[in-house]
Amino acid sequence: MSDILLYGxxxxxxxxxxxxxxxxxxxxxxxxxxxxWADPASRPAAFRAASPFVEVxxxxxxxxxxxxxxxxLLEIASRFKALGGEAPEGLRRGRELLMWEANRIGMCLPQLKEARRVQGAGFPPGAVAWLMMRYSADAARFAVLLGQGPFFHGAAPGIGDCAIWGYTQWLEAAGVEPTEAMAGWLARMRALPQMAAPEAMFPRT
Ligand SMILES: N[C@@H](CCC(=O)N[C@@H](CS)C(=O)NCC(=O)O)C(=O)O
Structure with a gap:
């Protein structure tokens, strides 16, 4: 069995x-x-040595x-043959979802959430409106991408669901509303027995 440690x-x-x-x-x-939120230089030495940008x-x-x-996520799926990594079609689906998430909904939502946290400080005029416009387009495509569901990978969640969950879990904090398709999927994700609050995923050590 592999020894796995996640910094986050x-x-x-x-x-x-x-x-x-x-x-x-x-x-x-x-x-x-x-x-x-701390000075990167103050983070644990082993973490600083492992993470080139000192990021989680x-x-x-x-x-x-x-x-x-x-x-x-792709490493987990392919190495452990899980969450879509069990078959080539699942991995292909995962790759497509991950690219969409990173370029689209996973780009605007973290920025919108941050803009609210800092009350717009440092965001140039028009930036938040532009991010909102991007979110509207992404939200409108959510149902198309989800398809028949119930999860992005079909009957069970896969790496694509994990990626999309990352920031859609905080729509309210980002100041946006879910579409009906999003609300249904978010409820199914929240109901997963393995789901946990972020603070339970990363208890302060
Ligand atoms: N593109 C990276 C983004 C990672 C990232 O932005 N991490 C942030 C937290 S969400 C971080 O560690 N920030 C601390 C810092 O930049 O000093 C990924 O997908 O993992």
Whole structure:
């Protein structure tokens, strides 16, 4: 069995994506809380050595560092044959969903959430309106991408569901509304027995 350690923080949707994937795949792991609001130089030395941008998530598998949430999800799926990685079609689906998430809904939502946290400070005029416009387009496409569901990967959630969950879990904090399709999927995700609050995924250590 692999030794798995996940560095993360409850306010990082990117880290939550990976924590959820490990839980759904049933992979035993440890987590280490990293203060994403502190000076990067003050973060644990082992973490700084493993994560080139000193960012979470960083997943250590048998001592080898993996960074970038989408790449980590693909590593989990293909290495452990889980969450879509059981078959080539599932992996293809996962790749497509991950690219969409990273370019679209996973781009505007973290920025909208951050804009509210800092009350717009540092965001140039028009930036929030532009992000809202992007979110509207992404929300409108959500149902098309979800298809028959109930999950993005079909009957059971896969890495694409984990990626999309990362920031859609915080729509209210981002100041946006879910579409009907999103609300239904979010409720199904929340009902998963392996689901947990971000603070439970990353207890302060
Ligand atoms: N593209 C990266 C984004 C990672 C990222 O932005 N991490 C943030 C938290 S959400 C972080 O560690 N910020 C702390 C810092 O930049 O000092 C991924 O997908 O993993």
């Amino acid at each position: 923080h409850p306010e990082s949707g990117h880290a939550c994506k990976v924590a959820l994937a490990l839980r759904l795949a049933g992979l035993p792991h440890r987590t280490e809380w990293v203060d994403i 998530p960083c997943l250590m598998i048998d001592g080898v560092a993996h960074v970038q949430s989408g790449a980590i």
